[in-house]
Amino acid sequence: MRFQDIPGLETSKQKLIEAVAANHVAHAQLFAGTEGSANLAMALAFATYLNCLNPLADDACGTCSSCLKNAKFIHPDVNFIFPSSATAKLKREDATSEKFLVEWRTFLLSSIYGNVSDWSSHFGWENKLLMIPRQESRNIVKALSLKAFEGQFKVMIIWLPELMNANAANGILKVLEEPPEKTVFLMVSNDASKLLTTILSRTQQFRIPSFSDVEIKNAITVDGVTAERAAHIAYMAEGSMRTALQMVDGEDNETQDYFKNWFRQCFTYNFSELVKMADEFQKNGKEFQKELLSVGSSLMRESLIYSSAATEICRIPENELDFIQKFGTVFTAEKIMEVSPKLDEAQYHIERNANPKILFLDLSLTIAQIARA
Numbered sequence: 372m373r374f375q376d377i378p379g380l381e382t383s384k385q386k387l388i389e390a391v392a393a394n395h396v397a398h399a400q401l402f403a404g405t406e407g408s409a410n411l412a413m414a415l416a417f418a419t420y421l422n423c424l425n426p427l428a429d430d431a432c433g434t435c436s437s438c439l440k441n442a443k444f445i446h447p448d449v450n451f452i453f454p455s456s457a458t459a460k461l462k463r464e465d466a467t468s469e470k471f472l473v474e475w476r477t478f479l480l481s482s483i484y485g486n487v488s489d490w491s492s493h494f495g496w497e498n499k500l501l502m503i504p505r506q507e508s509r510n511i512v513k514a515l516s517l518k519a520f521e522g523q524f525k526v527m528i529i530w531l532p533e534l535m536n537a538n539a540a541n542g543i544l545k546v547l548e549e550p551p552e553k554t555v556f557l558m559v560s561n562d563a564s565k566l567l568t569t570i571l572s573r574t575q576q577f578r579i580p581s582f583s584d585v586e587i588k589n590a591i592t593v594d595g596v597t598a599e600r601a602a603h604i605a606y607m608a609e610g611s612m613r614t615a616l617q618m619v620d621g622e623d624n625e626t627q628d629y630f631k632n633w634f635r636q637c638f639t640y641n642f643s644e645l646v647k648m649a650d651e652f653q654k655n656g657k658e659f660q661k662e663l664l665s666v667g668s669s670l671m672r673e674s675l676i677y678s679s680a681a682t683e684i685c686r687i688p689e690n691e692l693d694f695i696q697k698f699g700t701v702f703t704a705e706k707i708m709e710v711s712p713k714l715d716e717a718q719y720h721i722e723r724n725a726n727p728k729i730l731f732l733d734l735s736l737t738i739a740q741i742a743r744a
């Protein structure tokens with residue numbers, strides 16, 4: 372991964388390159404972004420740049436032996452720690468990052484903007500809770516105690532430190548504060564607010580902004596998507612390259628179908644079906660639930676824009692138009708404004724581990740009442 376592989380974000384790239392040029396590379400940095408941002412891609416590009424043997428003014432060379440290894444994520448001085456879970460063969464305490472490097476590399480090659488649930492499905496840990504276990508802190512300390520094999524810098528990339536077990540986090544505080552010479556920690560977080568203050572205070576925060584609509588549009592237009600569709604996707608993706616790529620692949624349609632069906636059952640007061648659906652949502656896991664609510668929020672927004680007849684900025688695809696037109700006959704703008712915050716509220720509670728079945732049942736009833744009012 373090189374800077375040029377990441378669409379746009381020129382200011383962020385420039386700042387990283389300047390830090391190297393000025394010999395001011397902080398030894399512990401937090402690449403804070405949101406899901407679908409370039410925080411992981413940027414950390415990888417930075418690691419490549421740091422160890423490039425012939426760096427150019429604006430990027431790594433891409434052809435030296437170090438760059439070639441970094442392109443395949445096999446550089447011996449670039450270490451990865453990421454969330455995992457037990458497997459049929461490995462108990463929780465033995466399931467550490469080094470055991471999953473083969474799958475991790477294929478994940479990076481295919482889903483650099485992916486989130487933890489994408490990683491979980493990529494590996495095949497369906498519905499399991501992923502975390503960075505205690506044992507990883509010992510692995511980190513051990514890996515850093517070795518001298519750099521060939522690179523100038525020893526880089527430790529920790530993906531999603533917010534999923535670190537508290538003991539693991541406490542176990543790295545010392546090395547984070549006083550790492551061996553030429554060591555760089557890159558913590559790649561999608562939700563820095565969940566990090567322990569002891570970790571935050573030891574890192575220099577580097578905010579990776581979300582992609583702009585133009586950056587997303589340009590990135591996906593290359594993939595053979597028409598300019599019109601790309602503009603619509605960029606608008607809907609709200610800065611997330613993950614969402615945009617899923618929309619290009621049509622993967623969002625499945626969740627959309629769930630949402631449409633759920634709302635239909637709410638309109639018709641079909642309670643036995645709503646109970647079944649709440650069960651199903653619970654079984655599909657937290658990431659699905661969050662996705663469902665966020666897809667729903669997007670559809671609501673589209674519907675609102677559509678109903679206000681601002682059709683110029685709302686280019687709705689065929690498959691959504693039909694739903695939105697019917698939806699508009701039940702849900703007036705006032706009702707949408709009443710339902711939308713309920714969906715956001717539900718997202719908030721799911722993040723904080725509310726019981727999904729009760730939450731969705733309750734939400735279904737609220738929506739049904741608003742629809743009928």
Ligand SMILES: [Zn+2]
Binds near residue numbers: 433438
């Ligand atoms: Zn190079």
